[in-house]
Amino acid sequence: MFILLGVISLVVSPGRTYFFSIAGCKLIKRVRSMCFEKVVNMEISWFDEPEHSSGAIGARLSADAATVRGLVGDALSLIVQNAATAIAGLVIAFSANWILAFVILVLLPLVGLNGYIQLKFMKGFSADAKMMYEEASQVANDAVGSIRTVASFCAEEKVIQLYKQKCEGPIKTGIRQGLISGIGFGFSFFFLFTVYATSFYAGARLVDAGKTTFTEVFKVFFALTMMAIGISQSSSFAPDSAKAKGATASIFEILDRNSKIDPSDESGTTLESVKGEIELRHVSFKYPTRPDIQIFRDLCLAIHSGKTVALVGESGCGKSTVISLLQRFYDPDSGHITLDGIEIQKLKLRWLRQQMGLVSQEPVLFNETIKANIAYGKEGNATESEIIEAAELANAHKFISSLQQGYETVVGERGVQLSGGQKQRVAIARAIVKAPKILLLDEATSALDAESERVVQDALDRVMVNRTTVVVAHRLSTIQNADVIAVVKNGVIAEKGKHETLLNIQDGIYASLVALHMTAAS
Structure with a gap:
């Protein structure tokens, strides 16, 4: 047994x-x-x-x-x-x-x-x-x-x-x-x-x-x-x-746990064609982790189709928060944000974000090839011709081609193998490949030297044509040609208009910012 x-x-x-x-x-x-x-x-x-x-x-x-x-x-x-x-x-x-x-x-x-x-x-x-x-x-x-x-x-x-x-x-x-x-x-x-x-x-x-x-x-x-x-x-x-x-x-x-803003949620409407008309009406907002600090009190701003709107103001006034709200990273506490007259909360979230191309101050690249990093921008598979075309528009094709492995070059963790200007141009190409109707530039050139800034700004100027563009900038020299400059202060839009108009406002906030900028530059 x-x-x-x-x-x-x-x-x-x-x-x-x-x-x-x-x-x-x-x-x-x-x-x-x-x-x-x-x-x-x-x-x-x-x-x-x-x-x-x-x-x-x-x-x-x-x-x-x-x-x-x-x-x-x-x-x-x-x-x-x-x-x-x-x-x-x-x-x-x-x-x-x-x-x-x-x-x-x-x-x-x-x-x-x-x-x-x-x-x-x-x-x-x-x-x-x-x-x-x-x-x-x-x-x-x-x-x-x-x-x-x-x-x-x-x-x-x-x-x-x-x-x-x-x-x-x-x-x-x-x-x-x-x-x-x-x-x-x-x-x-x-x-x-x-x-x-x-x-x-x-x-x-x-x-x-x-x-x-x-x-x-x-x-x-x-x-x-x-x-x-x-x-x-x-x-x-x-x-x-x-x-x-x-x-x-x-x-x-x-x-x-159910996500409060879930990109995998298939509900919501989509628009057949996007004009790019954006409006923020009486928006109030506080970050959930900082409920005691009021970022926006009663912010109203209209961004018209195909126009470039620049947001300026002191550090911490909420310029980048506007971009976060437009992409629905957060929802406002009160007020409404609309795209072509429809509240963005009613739109399908993944589709909404596909209409927007974001280029941030510190571009984040993945530890993969340049080709894969650019292709990340498009849902589904981007073709090689689309990737090259996006790189050419972003002034990146020339430097990529000069690399030993070209588009197959691995950029390293957080893109350490590339310079600041090169990373930014790859990030711009990634934003372009999705063919966005709305372009969001969050201080895209502020971390660059003068030479890199000129090349990147040239790329951005080409990309911004016929697109609704929202620009957040510290360097006022980069936004002088914007269709509308909006000054954010104390949670509201304090001033808005063209560069020359705002300069002529006596004791104006924008005029004082320009004067301060000129003093710092000299």
């Missing part, structure tokens, strides 16, 4: 591990892909919260799914095995002698109770450790992502010390976790040997009374001992199950 059991185990055990491993790997893939899909469709204000920083999200996508998989894989397979052992043990024990089996069975919940208490203690510790590791992950993510800044300020020791500090908390938690787990193991074995002692004592009394035989006592003893060992082993998974419970809660927190 034991040889037969050995042969069955030789076949069943590898199969059990194999199939549960496949289930675990499929689960980890599904959890990560579902969570990532949910994360990228969250509204922008969700990412403004500290607990949803890039490091924390990365740690959650990586660690949480792996923790759940750990429990579903090896741990779950062993739990299934132990459950089968427990059922077989009970059947054998009760068929041999139900009185002795019942006596021993009364004591077995002690082992289960010990595992349950362990699980409750571990739950709090694993949640604390998880949060601490996410903080440490954020420090590492920031340091590696900005390694040039860290190196230039010789701040390596600072970030190392900060990382070590963030890792100290989990060490203390781990020590406490180890102590509780160790005490739990001790009690598991204490209860196990208590069951042994009671089995022999009760068996001896029953044999003495003539109610059972020596053979039956050992049948019951071995059957229930194997069952007790299985239960005792299962209690050792208390730390893993506590972590998995916390990880599962973290996963479902993401999966169950």
Whole structure:
């Protein structure tokens, strides 16, 4: 019988591990892909919260799914095995002698109770450790992502010390976790040997009374001992199950949350042709993370089709916020924003963003080829001719062609292999390839030197033709030819008009900004 059991185990055990491993790997893939899909469709204000920083999200996508998989894989397979052992043990024990089996069975919940208490203690510790590791992950993510800044300020020791500090908390938690787990193991074995002692004592009394035989006592003893060992082993998974419970809660927190501004939402209308008439009517807005600071109070602005509107004003007055509101990164607290007379909230979000091309102050390039970075701009696949045409319009084709690998050149993380002007021109090409009706330029040349600025500005001037354009600028020299210049101050449009008109306003805000700019330039 034991040889037969050995042969069955030789076949069943590898199969059990194999199939549960496949289930675990499929689960980890599904959890990560579902969570990532949910994360990228969250509204922008969700990412403004500290607990949803890039490091924390990365740690959650990586660690949480792996923790759940750990429990579903090896741990779950062993739990299934132990459950089968427990059922077989009970059947054998009760068929041999139900009185002795019942006596021993009364004591077995002690082992289960010990595992349950362990699980409750571990739950709090694993949640604390998880949060601490996410903080440490954020420090590492920031340091590696900005390694040039860290190196230039010789701040390596600072970030190392900060990382070590963030890792100290989990060490203390781990020590406490180890102590509780160790005490739990001790009690598991204490209860196990208590069951042994009671089995022999009760068996001896029953044999003495003539109610059972020596053979039956050992049948019951071995059957229930194997069952007790299985239960005792299962209690050792208390730390893993506590972590998995916390990880599962973290996963479902993401999966169950509905994005307030969801780009994957297919509802909403689309327009057959877009003129590019934009109007902001009585818009009030505060950032969700800074509810005490009023950005706009009663902002009104009309942007006509095919015209260029420039937004100027002091730093922090809300110029870039206008662009965020137009792209529906945020919704205004009150007031209306319309495109061709229709409120943008009623339009299909993905379609709305496809009508707009954004070129920001700090262009973000992905660690791929220049060709792939430009193609990102178009939904679906951009053809090679479209990519080259966009690059030519952006004054980028010449410098790309001069590179050894041309359009197949990998730009490096955040585009580090390219200069500021080159990155900006690739970003402009990416915006052009989607053929946007509306162009949004958020201080597109402010971070460039004079030569790069001239080349990039030339590219922008070509792109802006026959497009509704909103320009945010610090350098007033770049917006003098705009159709309308709007001055933002104290949450409203304080002045608007052409460059010459605004200069002639006595004690005007724009005139004082130009004077200040001229003084700084000289």
